[in-house]
Amino acid sequence: RTKANPNTTQYNSHSLSSPTSVMTIKLPSIKDIITGSHAKSKSQTQTNTMSTSAPAADTCTTAPSAGAIESTVALGAGCYWGTEKFIKKDFQKRYPDSIKSAKVGFMSPNPDAVKNPSYRAVCSGSTGHVEVLNVELNNPEQHYEELIKFFFMFHDPTTKDRQGNDAGTQYASVIFTAGDEQARIAEKVKVELQGLVDAKKVARYANSKVETKIVAANQFYEAHAEHQEYLMKNPSGYCNHFFSLQRLAGAELKLGV
16 A cells, blocks of 8 residues: 655644543453443543654653553554554444543653654564554543453454555554563453354464464554544545444444344
């Protein structure tokens, strides 16, 4: 595919909304969703301000309490244009006002990876960075697990380092987690999904093993402005994502459609 050329201008993330309260609820398992035994909820998200020339480390003004879920997670699911569209547009249709902010960019599982890589370098596969959407949730206790489940709905996690025509380590399926609780939940959802694949209840994945990596988040490098909300600005632009698992009315999960 062809993407816009990068430049060195700094771009700041912006806030879409601010939470006024946090509600803790018992989140359903994938099995619960399939049987239609829970109702929908609403959610919110937020991203970090990053620079293409002098990236700054993420900061947190207050430390989360024990067992609390951090608000920021980076998701790699192939080309970040499609990942952004499905999460910022389609996830918010299911959970209105759920995204506080989200930016496309790059992150590597290796904390010692090349710093501030160019888009061209990432596309070459030589830097080890993954194309990601960096999302921050306003209400992670309520919607982090829902976001992880949704993540598995619109890409194929069984094709290692590939989504459709896009092949390379930059297109890997990766959940970059912040904190132990995020990692625990992501692993739980992955195990549940693997169980459904093993039971042949998922028909649209290419292979039989969920290859998604769950790793600690590292430095996020924000992509250039012309790459942000690309499919919102170019609805007929390149997108290699589609729903493999579809949530329908009544919060049911219909498999293989």
